[in-house]
Amino acid sequence: MFDFLKKSPINYLIAKFSGDPVFTSIYIAIIASLILEAVIIFPRKKDFNHKKARAIGYPIIALLLISLNIAMYIVRR
Amino acid sequence: MRFKLLKLLFTSEIASDSSYLKKIAVILLIGLVIRLIFMPISAHNDFLSEHIRAEYILFGGNPFAVTSQFLPHYIDAAFLFLSTPFIPDHGEIFKLPSQTGSASTVENEPFLRFIESPNSYRALFLLKLPYLIGDFLCFFMLLRLISDKKHAFWLAGFWMFNPISIYAVYVYGRFEIYWALFLIASLLFCKKERPYLSGLMLGFAIASRSYLLMLLPLFPLLISRKWGTRIASLALAAAPTAAYSLFANLLGPGPFFYKSIPTFNVIESLAEGGFIGLGLLPRLDIGQYHIYLLLLALTLIYIWTLSRKEYGFLSVVRGSSLIILSYFLLAPFSTHWFFWAVPWLALFIAESKESRWAAWAIPAVWFLHSAIYSDWSVFTFYLFSPINPQYFMGSSSLSQVISSLTQNMGSGVKDILSPETLLGVMRSILSGMILYIILRIIKRKPSID
Numbered sequence: 001m002f003d004f005l006k007k008s009p010i011n012y013l014i015a016k017f018s019g020d021p022v023f024t025s026i027y028i029a030i031i032a033s034l035i036l037e038a039v040i041i042f043p044r045k046k047d048f049n050h051k052k053a054r055a056i057g058y059p060i061i062a063l064l065l066i067s068l069n070i071a072m073y074i075v076r077r
Numbered sequence: 078m079r080f081k082l083l084k085l086l087f088t089s090e091i092a093s094d095s096s097y098l099k100k101i102a103v104i105l106l107i108g109l110v111i112r113l114i115f116m117p118i119s120a121h122n123d124f125l126s127e128h129i130r131a132e133y134i135l136f137g138g139n140p141f142a143v144t145s146q147f148l149p150h151y152i153d154a155a156f157l158f159l160s161t162p163f164i165p166d167h168g169e170i171f172k173l174p175s176q177t178g179s180a181s182t183v184e185n186e187p188f189l190r191f192i193e194s195p196n197s198y199r200a201l202f203l204l205k206l207p208y209l210i211g212d213f214l215c216f217f218m219l220l221r222l223i224s225d226k227k228h229a230f231w232l233a234g235f236w237m238f239n240p241i242s243i244y245a246v247y248v249y250g251r252f253e254i255y256w257a258l259f260l261i262a263s264l265l266f267c268k269k270e271r272p273y274l275s276g277l278m279l280g281f282a283i284a285s286r287s288y289l290l291m292l293l294p295l296f297p298l299l300i301s302r303k304w305g306t307r308i309a310s311l312a313l314a315a316a317p318t319a320a321y322s323l324f325a326n327l328l329g330p331g332p333f334f335y336k337s338i339p340t341f342n343v344i345e346s347l348a349e350g351g352f353i354g355l356g357l358l359p360r361l362d363i364g365q366y367h368i369y370l371l372l373l374a375l376t377l378i379y380i381w382t383l384s385r386k387e388y389g390f391l392s393v394v395r396g397s398s399l400i401i402l403s404y405f406l407l408a409p410f411s412t413h414w415f416f417w418a419v420p421w422l423a424l425f426i427a428e429s430k431e432s433r434w435a436a437w438a439i440p441a442v443w444f445l446h447s448a449i450y451s452d453w454s455v456f457t458f459y460l461f462s463p464i465n466p467q468y469f470m471g472s473s474s475l476s477q478v479i480s481s482l483t484q485n486m487g488s489g490v491k492d493i494l495s496p497e498t499l500l501g502v503m504r505s506i507l508s509g510m511i512l513y514i515i516l517r518i519i520k521r522k523p524s525i526d
Contacts, residue, residue, distance in 0.1 A: 023198060
């Protein structure tokens with residue numbers, strides 16, 4: 001299933017990130033939050049419901065992190 | 078309310094406009110994302126060399142382990158101390174080299190060992206954090222120099238998105254941000270008419286990057302028209318490096334670093350391969366005499382700026398930017414050194430409406446120039462070896478790719494497309510654009526607001 005990854009130059013990158021799940025989770029969480037703020041929340045007009053956008057956005061990031069940790073666990077095994 | 082913290086960081090003119098602050102915040106956030114992406118996945122030998130020297134200061138029993146540019150090593154040593162608990166295999170990553178042989182530069186083998194260690198991404202990320210903090214402090218201080226909103230917007234965009242800063246600080250991992258921080262602080266104090274603090278901050282900048290010695294004595298001479306103030310700020314600018322040299326000499330050179338040099342000598346460490354040695358390379362040979370072109374340019378700049386009898390912040394910015402840009406007009410330089418021009422280009426962009434395109438085009442030409450230059454130095458591929466050492470260390474440079482493409486062509490075409498010719502072409506374009514900016518600076522009445 002992951003044969004294509006083994007042949008790709010990014011296999012090393014994936015293995016290294018999977019090998020340090022604590023750092024990877026924090027790193028991805030910071031980048032995802034910044035992208036959420038910079039692309040979706042900050043550029044909107046005043047009437048945009050920022051609270052609602054964050055209430056939807058951050059749980060999606062949390063779900064992304066859970067999936068990422070499961071994927072890293074599979075790669076490590 | 079939403080921008081309460083940001084408002085504290087800007088001038089009142091900028092802070093009063095919420096929609097404008099929003100734009101600046103978006104620039105900041107996108108700039109931050111770009112920087113964060115590069116932080117853990119790239120570095121140069123120099124990054125490890127510098128941190129091994131910092132490790133030596135901390136745990137190697139030699140508090141004077143460096144000769145010139147000592148301040149970044151101490152700042153990084155402090156940060157290394159703080160990050161040690163968060164890097165599990167710290168001892169293995171920053172293994173001190175043996176007591177024989179030079180450790181001033183780490184070669185490929187220890188670098189490979191470093192990037193292959195399980196926590197190298199974490200180490201790279203954590204140890205580049207002070208650079209990120211310094212970068213953002215520079216950003217806010219630069220905006221403090223500007224009160225016009227449009228000008229500040231251009232300056233913010235250039236500082237955050239120009240590829241030179243991202244390359245030098247986050248891809249290459251060099252400690253360039255520290256001198257920029259102290260230099261911009263020096264300019265800020267100069268604008269606020271605090272000449273002594275300005276001189277001292279310039280001193281810290283020189284202690285962070287020795288090339289800033291080029292700004293002595295012009296910078297302090299342009300600070301004020303009073304001789305007493307000029308001499309005092311010159312003394313303060315020289316004080317940090319002089320004091321460190323004195324202590325290092327009194328307490329003896331380190332047991333390991335530079336032990337072949339009996340006394341501490343800043344100039345000696347800069348002459349070979351440093352900015353002084355490279356700065357003397359461009360010259361005209363007339364019979365048995367040499368005319369050093371950079372010295373010729375510096376002499377003209379000194380005469381021109383001092384004869385105008387204009388003092389204060391604007392004169393300091395004009396004189397200093399002419400000196401630094403003249404260096405890049407004439408002298409050879411390592412790819413990451415080009416960051417030395419960035420604060421001056423950023424201020425030029427803020428000031429000059431008509432020529433912004435030139436300052437923006439310079440990073441693009443610098444990129445092509447450096448990509449071809451990578452045959453002799455390191456530019457693109459090798460720096461990303463933490464992503465995949467086998468793949469990136471074995472990749473060809475741009476000039477190798479061009480050479481292989483022109484292999485079967487005639488010798489005339491080969492000569493024109495040879496890396497040497499292409500490098501010369503790009504260098505000529507780069508120098509031409511820098512000369513254009515120098516001429517604009519000389520021609521225009523400076524009005525940074």
